[in-house]
Amino acid sequence: MFSAPDFQQLRQTIGRCTSADVEQALSAGTCDSNDLAALISPAAEPYLPVMARRSALLTAQRFGRTTQLYAPIYLSNYCTNRCAYCGFAVNNKITRRCLTLDEAEAEAAILHERGFQHILLVAGEAEKIVGVNYLEAIALRLRPKFAAISIEVQPLSTAHYQRLFQAGVTAVAVYQETYDQEMYQQVHLAGNKKDYHFRLETPARVAAAGMREVGIGALLGLTDWRAEGLALGLHLAWLRKNFWSTAVTVSFPRLRPATGAFAPLVPVSEQNLSQLIFGLRLFDPDVGLLLSTREEARYRDGMLGLGPTRYSAGSCTAPGGYSSADQTEGEQFSVGDQRTVEEVSLAIAAKGFDPVSKDWDSAFQH
Numbered sequence: 281m282f283s284a285p286d287f288q289q290l291r292q293t294i295g296r297c298t299s300a301d302v303e304q305a306l307s308a309g310t311c312d313s314n315d316l317a318a319l320i321s322p323a324a325e326p327y328l329p330v331m332a333r334r335s336a337l338l339t340a341q342r343f344g345r346t347t348q349l350y351a352p353i354y355l356s357n358y359c360t361n362r363c364a365y366c367g368f369a370v371n372n373k374i375t376r377r378c379l380t381l382d383e384a385e386a387e388a389a390i391l392h393e394r395g396f397q398h399i400l401l402v403a404g405e406a407e408k409i410v411g412v413n414y415l416e417a418i419a420l421r422l423r424p425k426f427a428a429i430s431i432e433v434q435p436l437s438t439a440h441y442q443r444l445f446q447a448g449v450t451a452v453a454v455y456q457e458t459y460d461q462e463m464y465q466q467v468h469l470a471g472n473k474k475d476y477h478f479r480l481e482t483p484a485r486v487a488a489a490g491m492r493e494v495g496i497g498a499l500l501g502l503t504d505w506r507a508e509g510l511a512l513g514l515h516l517a518w519l520r521k522n523f524w525s526t527a528v529t530v531s532f533p534r535l536r537p538a539t540g541a542f543a544p545l546v547p548v549s550e551q552n553l554s555q556l557i558f559g560l561r562l563f564d565p566d567v568g569l570l571l572s573t574r575e576e577a578r579y580r581d582g583m584l585g586l587g588p589t590r591y592s593a594g595s596c597t598a599p600g601g602y603s604s605a606d607q608t609e610g611e612q613f614s615v616g617d618q619r620t621v622e623e624v625s626l627a628i629a630a631k632g633f634d635p636v637s638k639d640w641d642s643a644f645q646h
């Protein structure tokens with residue numbers, strides 16, 4: 281199993297990096313974890329334009345001039361956990377709702393009509409309300425309409441992931457939030473999510489179940505983003521080595537305003553986020569990098585082609601939000617890029633890229 285990295289040691293490794301280490305990383309044909317440490321260190325900041333160019337080149341070589349589009353469907357905002365930074369936390373007094381199968385299908389039909397072929401089913405962690413039977417039933421209903429169905433729900437067992445894969449789920453996202461064990465305990469105040477190690481081992485269970493793709497990520501704004509980035513890189517490399525047939529994606533959600541008024545504990549600027557994205561692209565040219573609607577339209581447009589490969593678009597983060605347009609009460613966080621999917625697609629095309637809504641078909645599986 282992937283072992284928890286020593287967060288303080290990661291910080292020290294990064295802190296020791298010099299401009300000579302950065303130049304060595306930039307001249308290397310392939311980057312190892314020491315090179316990644318250098319690329320995301322303060323010493324690499326003057327090299328950002330070079331990193332951006334290198335990252336853009338690798339992204340074009342591996343992914344072409346394309347940006348994949350996906351949209352989340354929030355199934356439920358019930359949650360038994362108390363995460364200090366999240367609007368769905370059990371202690372927050374919000375209107376709670378779990379979509380029925382028909383309601384979920386209606387939300388999906390709206391996204392299908394808008395051209396989406398890839399959807400992400402999201403739910404708070406409430407096993408008794410959003411259990412594997414419910415997820416399986418939804419996947420079976422939606423499978424005929426969508427090329428790819430991803431889920432972002434509570435960590436499950438390998439056997440449950442296998443069942444969901446058979447039902448049509450192709451990918452699972454499970455973010456560690458923070459690899460810093462001390463910070464993890466400080467912000468995860470109650471509920472099953474307090475178990476750092478069970479969560480850390482989840483991507484391996486997903487891959488062991490035969491899922492086509494697993495998504496890992498860290499919530500930026502809780503602690504040192506550079507050390508989080510190095511931990512992400514180590515986790516990514518471990519998954520690649522042990523589960524070569526499962527694709528891996530990485531997300532970089534920055535903390536957004538949410539019910540509960542939790543403010544980021546450390547600032548993470550757009551420049552910092554860009555450095556992390558470029559560093560990970562140089563470290564692993566084939567990894568899918570996601571940039572969600574948490575980020576502003578201006579920033580997302582500026583990053584097109586420079587490293588990220590997949591954008592969410594036209595997102596609503598409250599259950600039932602697509603069917604009732606004014607539904608924002610009960611949302612997980614406020615969205616930074618408020619544009620419709622058509623507007624995002626046009627912005628992508630204006631930069632000379634193809635917005636791609638389908639890059640996979642279940643027929644490939646057989």
Ligand code: SF4
Nearest residue numbers: 359363366368369404
């Ligand atoms: S981050 Fe996830 S587990 Fe934590 S409160 Fe929000 S929905 Fe629940």
